[in-house]
Amino acid sequence: MGFEIPKISYNGAIKEIPLGKESNRITVGGETCYPFHLFEGNMPLPPKIAMEVYDATPEEWPQAALAPFADVVHDPAAWAQKCVASYGAEMIALQLASTDPNAQNTTAEQAVEATKKVAAAIEVPLIVWGCGNVEKDTEVLKRIAEECAGENLILGPVEEDTHKALGAAAIAYQHTIAASTPIDINLAKQLNILLGNLGVPDERIIVDPTVGGLGYGLEYCYSVMERDRMAALTQEDERLQFPILCNLAKEVWKVKEAKLSDEEAPLLGDSTKRGVLLEAMTALLFLLAGGDILIMRHPDAIQLVKGFINDLMGS
Amino acid sequence: MSKIICSAAIRGAHKIMERAEAKYEEAMGKWGPDQEIGFPNTAYYLPVIYGMLGVPVKKLGDVKDVLDRCRSLLPDMVDEHVWLPYLAPALEAGMATFFAEEIIEAIRYLESPDFYTKTEDPSNGNLWLGAADDVILRKRGVEFVDGTAPGFAAVLGAPPTEEIAVQLAQELQEKNLYVFMSADHEGRSMSEMLVKAGVQVGWGTRLVSFGPEYTATVFAAGFATRAAMSFGGVKPGDFKSILFYNKDRIFAFAMPLGTVTDEWYANAAGAINWGFPTISDTPIPEVLPTGICTYEHVVSNVPHDQLVARAIEVRGLKVTVAKVPIPVSYGPAFEGERVRKDDLFLECGGGKTRAVEWATTKDMDEVEDGKIELFGPDVDDVGEGARLPLAIVAEFAGRKMQDDFEPILERQIHHFVNYAQGLMHIGQRDIAWIRMAKAGASKGLKLKHIGDILHAKFHQDFGAIFDKVQVKLYTEEDKVKEILEKATEVYHQRDARIEGLTDETIDTYYSCTLCQSFAPNHVCIISPERTGLCGAYNWMDCKASYEINPTGPNQPVEKGETIDAKLGQWKGCNEFLYKASRQALDHYNFYSIVHDPMTTCGCCECIAAILPLCNGVMTVDRDYTGMTPCGMKFTTLAGTIGGGMSVPGFVGHGKYNLTQRKWIVGDGGIKRLVWMPKRFKEEAAERLKKMAEEVGIPDLPDMIADETVGTTEEEILAFLEEKGHPALTMDPLLE
Structure with missing residues (x-):
């Protein structure tokens, strides 16, 4: 009798969520097994990588991160175009960092304008990410939802405090929501229930479990994502059967280790490669934990991760 | 009815x-069946007809079928000698009314295209806005x-005077409601x-002048119907879902002002289909039993100054208070703030004067929401360093309010008062102690503001379990004494009630999965006699928490069939545990430390452990940091048994639970x-002594070692x- 690999018996599946418009549709989710356990089930839709674009010229970015975009950082639309044309971005994630009341505090009108410009410049689905301030995100993302009706943007972060206002806007103007909770499986589930109660259809929900970068709490996030997938796939937890989005680039690149120059930290290796490897390694681990959409920054890191996805998918 | x-x-x-029908014939003669017809800029055709029947009326010719459906819906006139129930035929008549009115209004758009402005606000001297476009x-449906x-x-219709019109409009605006206006009275x-009174009318001010005739009432029904299709994802024709969506989610009601004509009655009957009750200022018959609407169907003869409050009550609308209206800063950041002797302006209670806090339940008509009264002197009437007696009475009313919630609400007074900058609160019940700082008093803080704080915060945090709250504050010695006596009696009753709650008499326990964020498989199930191991949640708290937050961490658990009465194991609890622990555990016992004991997250106040040599059990609380006879300190024990494992020989429990009858x-x-531990x-x-007496060994406390x-x-x-401890002669703990 030959050896047989023991297999996990799954009883759930991740929902398939269509992103973007008819013309640029990308669907994520659909897994019937743990990440890349292709010997146990199916992963019909490989994970997707969205490239970051900022609504204002980034400050305090390390040279390594800035270099590929140096010619476009002042113009979000051009930046987005470059990501698609030169680096083959499958999606764009517009980070509305400048709307933060503690930063430039740009207005909702400016954010709408930036979003419209980026949306018009690209032919891939667009993620629009607020600054994380509850009041400001409510105002800004609501306006964007209204002004960009029909674009099927992925709007985030939608938290418990903002879920009513942004959920309602997503229903009315037909966008998708990134339901964001602070690294807690029960809170994630609860927010999904609340969004359902509000009337947000399931095919408009993506889960953002909140992530940290390598060396900065990644393990905790990894465990939560892992449990999220266990609950969804083996424990019939219907309200957790949603694709997972990991907004990881800004977490990776803000840490000290990614920013230190060769002179400042000679022991940490080549600073041009260091951040790239930190980002790629973080992304790779979140793929193994169950990420469906990764928001990433550096083209080289993305190349590495794409290669990894291809290898694991056997394609 | x-x-x-x-x-x-x-x-x-x-x-x-x-x-x-007459309008239809006339229009057919004029334009023929191929004439396009509909409301402006909408994808929902004639929305009530489209929603209820799934029929898109695009051309005049399409109207014929709808009229036929109306005819078949329309019941015969009620015969004087018919004594059958009337509700169903009246509702069908109401539905037919809305269909007919949509047809009348659609033909009006055809006949006089400029009758309505088709805008958000009145324009060019035309007040009538007509149907809302998509x-x-x-934009408004999102709200x-x-x-919001x-x-x-x-x-x-219309109220008798302009002043009343303005006042009603303002009151409705203050409740954030839209006012959809139609029809005339005289x-x-x-x-x-x-x-005329100079009030701005239009969608922007939420005062929507739909039209001059009663038929324009159908625009309101159309708006509600489209909301269900647009936001509820309900398909046209799925009338049941549309009506339920409105009943459950859109807090609307009809408010006829003036003589209620047959046509108005027909519209009101139509509205009831959507779950919208009627509240009227006119003496018309009332329909009080609940059924289609959440509560009453028709409430009438309400004085104008009570109309809005009554409407909100009948429709079951919750009040929201966005901000605590006091002259000092307010928030949890000030909870820990102390008011020391040197900063002291005014002091109540704390042994210096009488002070008492009491939350109580009243009938709906005895409570006026937001009414704050102070009987006796306030800050302005006394000098610095003064002392006053104080009684705070919060009177609640609500359809979901229960006496059992009173102590939970009362306990919040401590936090809520403490959140105010310049106020310090200690204690509860009749040992309350409030200090106001000079800095607070100089900013205009008054004792009466305590009422404002409580009203706002109770609504913000606990609005789900009551509808109305008014606060009475007393600072006169004799009144305070009177309240104190009443309250003391209630405290005794409450304590007796808690004592009287037993696991046997309750069928529903409550779960608590709050700690799963760090103890993923741990599930607390809390029964009256096994309070939460953290000491923070008893059965009653969980019950209230579930009412407040139905999707939260405290869920009802039907205990179901008894598997083991002695050890405390129930089928329903096991099933819940299996699911909530994500299949890590399929059973545990509520009352045992030896046989599959309940799990602990690690937050337990105490940990009990068996001592085999003594044939007994020890327990140690978190505050005791020394060594214990089981050979482990509290921290080691917590590390060993925490994290959601069932560890025979050890169990986590609350301090209070130790002296509950069901403890192991x-x-x-x-x-x-x-x-x-000695401390x-x-x-x-006190409680230990009582339990010892109850089990027939009054000197048990003296036999317990420390x-x-x-x-x-x-x-x-x-x-x-030496003491002759009973454990030594009991059956062996370990068999």
């Missing part, structure tokens, strides 16, 4: 139907979904009266207790033998 109302509604529906629907506008009042309409009763209960023993002395006797089993065994 009242026969008078039903007859009138059916009569009205017939009249409206005839009007619609842009308005989306209905996210709760909970619903609307469909006002028909030639005057609410919309026109508001404009499956293994012998309190009679097994052979060791506990904990002193703290629990660290002064020893911290090894050998040391305490001698003591137990």
Whole structure:
């Protein structure tokens, strides 16, 4: 009798969520097994990588991160175009960092304008990410939802405090929501229930479990994502059967280790490669934990991760 | 349903139907069946007809079928000698009314294209806006979904004076409701009266002048119907889902002002289909039993100054208070703030004067929401360093309010008052103690503001369990004394009630999965006699928490069939546990430390452990940092058994639970207790004594060893033998 690999018996599946418009549709989710356990089930839709674009010229970015975009950082639309044309971005994630009341505090009108410009410049689905301030995100993302009706943007972060206002806007103007909770499986589930109660259809929900970068709490996030997938796939937890989005680039690149120059930290290796490897390694681990959409920054890191996805998918 | 109302509604529906048929014939003669027809800029055609029947009326010719459906819906006039129930025919008449009115209004758009402005606000001297287009629907409908506008009042007719019109409009605006206005009473309409009084009318101010005729009422029904299709994802024709969506989510009601004609009755009957009740200022018959609507159907003869409050009550609308209206900063950041002697302006209670806090339940008509009264002197009437007696009485009313919630609400007074900058609060019940700082008083803080704080915060955090709250504050000695006596009696009753709650008499326990964020498989199930191991949640708290947050961490658990009465195991609890622990555990016992004990997250106040040599059990609380006879300190124990594991021989529990009847009763209960820290023993002395008496060993507390006797089993065994501790002669703990 030959050896047989023991297999996990799954009883759930991740929902398939269509992103973007008819013309640029990308669907994520659909897994019937743990990440890349292709010997146990199916992963019909490989994970997707969205490239970051900022609504204002980034400050305090390390040279390594800035270099590929140096010619476009002042113009979000051009930046987005470059990501698609030169680096083959499958999606764009517009980070509305400048709307933060503690930063430039740009207005909702400016954010709408930036979003419209980026949306018009690209032919891939667009993620629009607020600054994380509850009041400001409510105002800004609501306006964007209204002004960009029909674009099927992925709007985030939608938290418990903002879920009513942004959920309602997503229903009315037909966008998708990134339901964001602070690294807690029960809170994630609860927010999904609340969004359902509000009337947000399931095919408009993506889960953002909140992530940290390598060396900065990644393990905790990894465990939560892992449990999220266990609950969804083996424990019939219907309200957790949603694709997972990991907004990881800004977490990776803000840490000290990614920013230190060769002179400042000679022991940490080549600073041009260091951040790239930190980002790629973080992304790779979140793929193994169950990420469906990764928001990433550096083209080289993305190349590495794409290669990894291809290898694991056997394609 | 009242026969008078039903007859009138059916009569009205017939009249409206005839009007619609006449209009249709006339229009057909003029334009023919291929003429396009509909409301402007909408993808929902004639929305009520489209929603209810799934029929898109695109051309005049399509109207014929709808009219036929109306005819078949329309019941015969109510015969004087018919005594059958009337509700169903009246509702059908109401539905037919809305269909007919949509046809009448659609033909009006054809006949006089400029009759309505088709804009958000009145323009070019035309006040009448007509049906909302889809842009308005989306923009405004979002507010209905996210709760910034909970619903609307469909006002028909007009109040007697402009002043009342303005006051009503303002009151409705303050509740964030939209006011949809139609029809006239003796030639005057609410919309026109508001404009005359200088009030701005339009979607922007939420005072929507739909139209001058009663038929424009259908625009309100159309708006509600489209909201369900647009935001509820309901398919056209799925009338049941559309009606339920509105009943459950859109807090709307009809408010006829003036003589209620047959046609108005017909519209009101129509609204009831959507779950929208009628609240009227006119003496018409009332329909009080609940059924289609959440509560009453028709409430009438309400004075104008009570109309809005009554409407909100009947429709079950919740009040929201965005900000605490006081002159000092407010928030949890100030909770820990102390008011020291040197900063002190005014002091109540704390042993210096009498002070008492009391939350109580009253009937709906005895409570006026937001009413704050102070009887006696306030800050302005006394000098610096003054002392006053104080009684705070919060009177609640609500359809979901229960006496059991009173202590939970009362306990919040402590936090809520403390959140105010310049106020310090200590204690509860009749040992309350409030200090106001000079800095607070100089900013204009008054004792009366305590009422404002409580009203706002109770609504913000606990609005789900009551509807109305008013606060009375007393600072006169004799009044305070009177309240104190009443309250003391209630405290005794409450305590007796808690004592009387047993696991046997309750079928529903509550779960708590709050700690799963760090103990993923841990599930607390809390019964009256096994309070939460953290000490923070008892059964009653969980019950209230579930009412407040139905999707939260406290879920009802039907205990179901008893598997083991002695050890405390139930089928329903096991099933819940299996699911909530994500299949990590399929059973545990509530009352045992030896046989599959309940799990702990690690937050337990105490950990009990068996001492085999003594044939008994010890317990240690978190505050005791020394060694214990089981050979482990509290921290080691917590690390060993925490994290959601069932570890035979150890169990986490609350301090209070130790002196509840069910504490490890499956293994012998309190009679097994052979060791506990001295300070904990002193703290629990009174209750421990009571339990000892109850089990027939009054001097049991003296037989329980503590660290002064020893911290090894050998040391305490001698003591137990000397005292003749009952555990030594009980059945072996380990078999």
